Amino acid sequence: MSSSEYDTPFTRSTKRPRRTKSETQSQSVNDNEEDRLSVLPDCVLLHVLSFVNARHAVQTCILSRRWRNLWKLLPTLILHSSHFWTFKAFTKFVSALLTRRDASSAVLNLDFERLGCIEPHVLKRIVNYAISHKVRNLGISVKCDIAHIPPAIFSCKTLTSLKLSVSPRGNIYACTLFPNSLNLTALTSLHLQHFTFCASGGDSAEPFSACERLSDLVIDQCTVRDAKALCISNSTLVNLTVRSDHLKDFYKIVLSTSKLKSFRFSGIPYQQICGSDVLSIEDVDIDAEIWSNSLESPLILFSWLLELANVKSLTVSASTLQVLFLIPNLLKVKLPCLGKLKSLKVKMKPLSPIFAMALKSGRSKKEVTKLSMPLPDGIVNFLLQNSPSAEVAIVNCKR
Structure with missing residues (x-):
């Protein structure tokens, strides 16, 4: 990646032109001016940086000595391939970021998005790094085979929020088979896109019953295979959102959700909704x-x-x-x-x-x-x- 693309400390030259006498004097005056932002505590600066993508966050290290290593402690990493001209530049940046980041610092929030196909080893490293660093909020949007996602993501004990969009390569209308059950005991928010739910036994799919704290569920462009119904069985679910913009096979959504209060839908209605707990909405x-x-x-x-x-x-x-x-x-x-x-x-x-x-x-x-x-x-x-x-x-x- 050339320095003319997206300049970061990982790629730019370490050589700096010599300053003239006037430039040195001007810099001295600037150094004596009060820098109100830099005197703020690390926790405040890190909170500010959590709202920008990782590339821009890393670039702040050139501001001053105060900022040089601050990015290594970022608890929020926003990694989108759209922020780079080429995928090669993106993967190079991601690799350098994970290598140079402070290994003892937790990654509480990670948002990873690759618009095209993703190499399995890159995805595996991202997911494993997030899980090993106690991630709480994880967003993954990629095109790949579901087998390329480490299964540990479906049993991570620290995850409270998961947004997962996994589309098969080369077919924007295809859906990926979703695991029959989850073991995410701390999960409170789940957003799934482009998945197919399969029957785990009998004639219904029931993938959410093990999520003991789930409060918010979004089912986005998902369908059901080898089953007549998608059973949403969960005693803690409060908010349910369903989105569907293209017709699939018709099926029922059976609600066994005693605390469900809110239902939102956008798209084409083709699912029957039933269950005694519909009355709680x-x-x-x-x-x-x-x-x-x-x-x-x-x-x-x-x-x-x-x-x-x-x-x-x-x-x-x-x-x-x-x-x-x-x-x-x-x-x-x-x-x-x-x-x-x-x-x-x-x-x-x-x-x-x-x-x-x-x-x-x-x-x-x-x-x-x-x-x-x-x-x-x-x-x-x-x-x-x-x-x-x-x-x-x-x-x-x-x-």
């Missing part, structure tokens, strides 16, 4: 769209409303209401739910081009005009028919 946020004029997703979305009977706060996007409005004679239906609703928020935002095309497909000009309204006429009152006194807010949002 009080806060719901849905941003739904569809890519075809099939009634399957609108009917599934409607079934969610029927299941989420005890919701007190409901947030929906305008597109969600338009998906519902595709159901024939919807406004004539008498709702048996939403009787405890206290707040309804509608987020207005432009439709995606694909959804707009789906609304027009196979419909008359009159139907298209009716469906293209920013807010389908009568849909808000339809949701409020059992809670007429609920507060209503309509807000404009950017896409």
Whole structure:
């Protein structure tokens, strides 16, 4: 890596040009000026550096003698390949960073992202280094085989937050098989992207039951294989988020989560949601769209409303209401739910081009005009028919 790319102390020349007499005098004056930032304690400076990527944090060592070795104590490492022109420069920097860092200093937070494919030995070193240095918050986003991720990541006793996105090489739509169970006893927050859950026995997948402290779960672009249901069985889970932008096989999400209070969804509804603990959910946020004029997703979305009977706060996007409005004679239906609703928020935002095309497909000009309204006429009152006194807010949002 040339010094003209991303200059760091790992690559720049140690030779410095000789200063002129005037430059030396000017430097002497500057040295006598008060440096309010450098007099701050290490813990404060390290906290400030935790908000910048590792490359910039390392570069601070050239500021003064006070900063020379401070980066070696960083508890937060943000390592993104997008901060470098080439992957070779990135891997060289990562190797030098881990080699020269203070080995006795813990890595509490590590965020590693490689936009393309990752070499297995690089990923292995990153993960093992984080685990051996008592990492608490770990984020890994790479393209590789799941076998290249050290299995120790799924049994790390210090992890409280894990964000994991592992896509197979060469196929952006493929998903990686997820372990049947986790042994992360300290984990409170889990974000999974591009994974496939497999049945561990019977006809359902149940990967989260061993996470004894899990509070927040995000399932992002995941699906189920060789099973009819994804069973989310966890007695501590409070917040559940599901994101799905492309259709996979249809399956059920069975909730066995007695403390679950919040459910958020964005994407195409294709999963049935059921379980006795659905009734515990009080806060719901849905941003739904569809890519075809099939009634399957609108009917599934409607079934969610029927299941989420005890919701007190409901947030929906305008597109969600338009998906519902595709159901024939919807406004004539008498709702048996939403009787405890206290707040309804509608987020207005432009439709995606694909959804707009789906609304027009196979419909008359009159139907298209009716469906293209920013807010389908009568849909808000339809949701409020059992809670007429609920507060209503309509807000404009950017896409």
